Amino acid sequence: MFMHFDHAEIEEGPMGHMVEDRHLRRALLKAVAADPAITMLNDTRVTDQTVEPTGITLTLDGVKTLRARLAVGADGRGSGTAERAGIKRIAWSYGQTALVCVVDHEKPHHGIAHQFFMPPGPLAILPLTGNRSLIVWSEASANAAAINALPDAQYLDVLRPRFGSFLGELSLTGPRYSYPLGLSLAHSMTAPRVALLGDAAHGVHPIAGQGLNAGLRDVAALAEVIADAVRRGEDPGNDAVLARYQEWRRFDNASLALATDSFNRLFSNDNALLRLARDMGMAAINALPGLRRTFIREAAGLTGDLPRLMRGKPL
Numbered sequence: 666m667f668m669h670f671d672h673a674e675i676e677e678g679p680m681g682h683m684v685e686d687r688h689l690r691r692a693l694l695k696a697v698a699a700d701p702a703i704t705m706l707n708d709t710r711v712t713d714q715t716v717e718p719t720g721i722t723l724t725l726d727g728v729k730t731l732r733a734r735l736a737v738g739a740d741g742r743g744s745g746t747a748e749r750a751g752i753k754r755i756a757w758s759y760g761q762t763a764l765v766c767v768v769d770h771e772k773p774h775h776g777i778a779h780q781f782f783m784p785p786g787p788l789a790i791l792p793l794t795g796n797r798s799l800i801v802w803s804e805a806s807a808n809a810a811a812i813n814a815l816p817d818a819q820y821l822d823v824l825r826p827r828f829g830s831f832l833g834e835l836s837l838t839g840p841r842y843s844y845p846l847g848l849s850l851a852h853s854m855t856a857p858r859v860a861l862l863g864d865a866a867h868g869v870h871p872i873a874g875q876g877l878n879a880g881l882r883d884v885a886a887l888a889e890v891i892a893d894a895v896r897r898g899e900d901p902g903n904d905a906v907l908a909r910y911q912e913w914r915r916f917d918n919a920s921l922a923l924a925t926d927s928f929n930r931l932f933s934n935d936n937a938l939l940r941l942a943r944d945m946g947m948a949a950i951n952a953l954p955g956l957r958r959t960f961i962r963e964a965a966g967l968t969g970d971l972p973r974l975m976r977g978k979p980l
């Protein structure tokens with residue numbers, strides 16, 4: 666069963682853009698370095714935090730301290746900020762590992778992304794510049810470790826039958842990576858004087874390629890809530906301000922966690938009943954342009970209450 670989402674079905678332009686992490690990081694670091702209000706502390710780790718009624722003190726590498734009215738924990742799935750603030754999390758492993766690499770291929774991809782759903786997990790082929798694509802290939806973890814241990818030529822031999830021949834001959838370019846996959850959802854996005862964002866609040870399965878996008882929406886929402894609070898003369902770290910941020914983002918993030926978890930369970934298996942259910946679901950989406958457009962707009966991040974920064978407006 667095939668399902669095709671075409672951005673021409675919506676008016677807002679491409680469904681998404683593929684941006685290589687290395688370019689994104691370089692651009693973000695450059696922007697941060699150019700902002701005199703931000704001090705970059707490289708190779709420094711937050712080791713402790715103490716909440717007081719009017720602020721929070723962070724300890725860096727067990728020695729230096731920083732004090733502020735609000736600490737934002739953007740420290741990923743194993744967030745120490747969340748742990749120190751006593752925020753619990755729901756977490757489980759999918760027993761899958763994503764193998765990630767870039768391939769060169771003979772034929773052009775025409776800017777089309779593909780995702781093949783196979784019992785051990787999805788295989789995503791995502792267009793990059795030139796005749797190159799990023800592969801995010803999920804396998805059961807034990808099998809992924811065995812594949813990852815293979816030399817490049819044999820690794821490609823395992824990939825080829827899964828990938829198919831529609832882009833011609835394949836070759837590997839650059840290093841290969843692997844990421845164990847799991848869900849990690851914080852019970853709360855806030856605690857006194859603390860806000861969590863990105864994977865620190867919600868680490869999800871990459872099946873929909875939405876993790877970083879959701880994190881960027883958190884950033885934009887928190888920035889807007891803080892900017893509005895400061896304009897009104899409020900303390901940006903007080904409970905009422907943090908509650909506004911949590912109210913804005915929590916439902917979206919919990920829904921994303923639930924949707925990615927359900928998609929992965931529905932698609933990464935060979936159960937005949939589930940196969941029938943997903944074939945019927947896909948047939949319905951194919952037959953109903955309105956429903957298909959809803960999916961495209963959702964994946965493109967065009968739905969919901971978008972923060973000003975996400976709409977290209979100033980804070």
Ligand SMILES: Cc1cc2nc3c(=O)[nH]c(=O)nc-3n(C[C@H](O)[C@H](O)[C@H](O)COP(=O)(O)OP(=O)(O)OC[C@H]3O[C@@H](n4cnc5c(N)ncnc54)[C@H](O)[C@@H]3O)c2cc1C
Pocket residue numbers: 709710711712739740741742745763765801844862863864865871874875876877878879880
């Ligand atoms: C295989 C794969 C494919 C993906 N594809 C997509 C995609 O196509 N689109 C998409 O939107 N998302 C995708 N994602 C998800 C995306 O990668 C994550 O959502 C995103 O990287 C999370 O960013 P983050 O900054 O919140 O957390 P992280 O990237 O985990 O960064 C956390 C940072 O905090 C730092 N840190 C941790 N503890 C401390 C401490 N004590 N002191 C100081 N610093 C600390 C860490 O060093 C790290 O730099 C994918 C994920 C995977 C695994």
